[in-house]
Amino acid sequence: MKTDFPEFETHRVFYDNRNYPRGFNRSGEFSLREAGLLSRYGALLSDLTQGRMQPANEAQSHFVEVVGGQAEPEHDLEKLWLKYQSKTLRPTVRYSCAISASDGDSFVDDSSDL
Numbered sequence: 001m002k003t004d005f006p007e008f009e010t011h012r013v014f015y016d017n018r019n020y021p022r023g024f025n026r027s028g029e030f031s032l033r034e035a036g037l038l039s040r041y042g043a044l045l046s047d048l049t050q051g052r053m054q055p056a057n058e059a060q061s062h063f064v065e066v067v068g069g070q071a072e073p074e075h076d077l078e079k080l081w082l083k084y085q086s087k088t089l090r091p092t093v094r095y096s097c098a099i100s101a102s103d104g105d106s107f108v109d110d111s112s113d114l
Helices: 032-050 058-067 076-088
Strands: none
Touching: 032 058, 032 076, 058 076
16 A cells, blocks of 8 residues: 655644544544554645645645545545545434433322321
C-alpha cells in the first residue's frame, strides 16, 4: 500500500477533536497506518471537501470528484477519506434506559394501609 502522496502534501496536522477526542489511532475505527495518513493529509482533504480550497493539481481534482460521488476512488487515500466521512457523517443513534414518567393516574398511595 502506498504511504506517500506528494500531491496532497501539507504541513498542517489534522485533528478531529469533535469526533475523535483521543485521536484517530485510539478510536479503534482506523488502523495505525490509516490514522497516520489522516493526521498527515486530513487538513488538506478537509479543505478540499468543504470547498475552502480549490484543487491545485489533477489528483486533487479527482479527489473532489470522488467526494462528490462523480468518480470512483482510485487510491488508498481517497478510500480512507470516504471511510472517515462514513464514520463522521452518519447519524448518531442514542439509546436511553430511562423509564418515562407516567401521568399521575397510576400512582397508588399505600400510606392508608399502615
